[in-house]
Amino acid sequence: MKIIATLGIVLLVMLTSNHANSKLPSVFLNHFYVVVDSATYKDIEQSPFLRREFAVTEQRTTVRTDRTYTGLYFYGTNTYFEFFDVSSDTSRQVGFSGIAFGVDQAGELQAVGKELSSSFPLDQTTITRQYKGKQVPWFYTGEQKNFPIDSSFGVWLMEYHPRFLSEWNPQPGGSNQGISRKQILQRYAAVLKDIPAKPYFEDVVTLTVAVNDENRKKFVE
Numbered sequence: 001m002k003i004i005a006t007l008g009i010v011l012l013v014m015l016t017s018n019h020a021n022s023k024l025p026s027v028f029l030n031h032f033y034v035v036v037d038s039a040t041y042k043d044i045e046q047s048p049f050l051r052r053e054f055a056v057t058e059q060r061t062t063v064r065t066d067r068t069y070t071g072l073y074f075y076g077t078n079t080y081f082e083f084f085d086v087s088s089d090t091s092r093q094v095g096f097s098g099i100a101f102g103v104d105q106a107g108e109l110q111a112v113g114k115e116l117s118s119s120f121p122l123d124q125t126t127i128t129r130q131y132k133g134k135q136v137p138w139f140y141t142g143e144q145k146n147f148p149i150d151s152s153f154g155v156w157l158m159e160y161h162p163r164f165l166s167e168w169n170p171q172p173g174g175s176n177q178g179i180s181r182k183q184i185l186q187r188y189a190a191v192l193k194d195i196p197a198k199p200y201f202e203d204v205v206t207l208t209v210a211v212n213d214e215n216r217k218k219f220v221e
Helices: 036-044 046-053 106-114 182-192 213-220
Strands: 028-036 057-064 070-076 080-085 095-103 122-131 133-142 155-162
Touching: 028 036, 028 046, 036 070, 036 080, 036 155, 057 122, 057 182, 106 122, 106 133, 106 155, 155 213
Parallel strands: 028 080, 095 155
Antiparallel strands: 028 095, 057 070, 070 080, 122 133, 133 155
């Protein structure tokens, strides 16, 4: 069963790009987020169906070296989405959203960055995440100056760090190597308790996004 995510906010987004005639790596949807009002956030947080049947979920606080934030996460096989409560994130407003695209092989983010035009340079940095009091490498991010992450509509690219699985909740007897979206989401689920045996949510297959004319032009380009 495929769940189509349409979050009120309109532009069709292709989740994967087939570069059959190009040397570029395939770029996929990694995840998206939406900032909602406190009442909506609470309803989602307390929904028995959403939290116990619909998907593997968690409410987590992420501590990075550059920021700390709390959100509600819904994990699929290759993609996920998250909600933020506007009352706990004063840097954003209700309706702010973001889309993260990603690659599944090492070095592909750099390859994509080299092929982008000078109008869309990627500012690549390493993002870390706290685990047992220590910051471990999490992913490389490529942010574009045209879509700041804290704007009303943020867009960025990412590639998971090759050391993440070996340093964040390493699993005895399991695979602690790999950077694909599927491998990372399997680890997220593996460390949670009371997850649905057969969740309805598998992957996001479509998004609709409302943007102004300026952002629409940049996004299409």
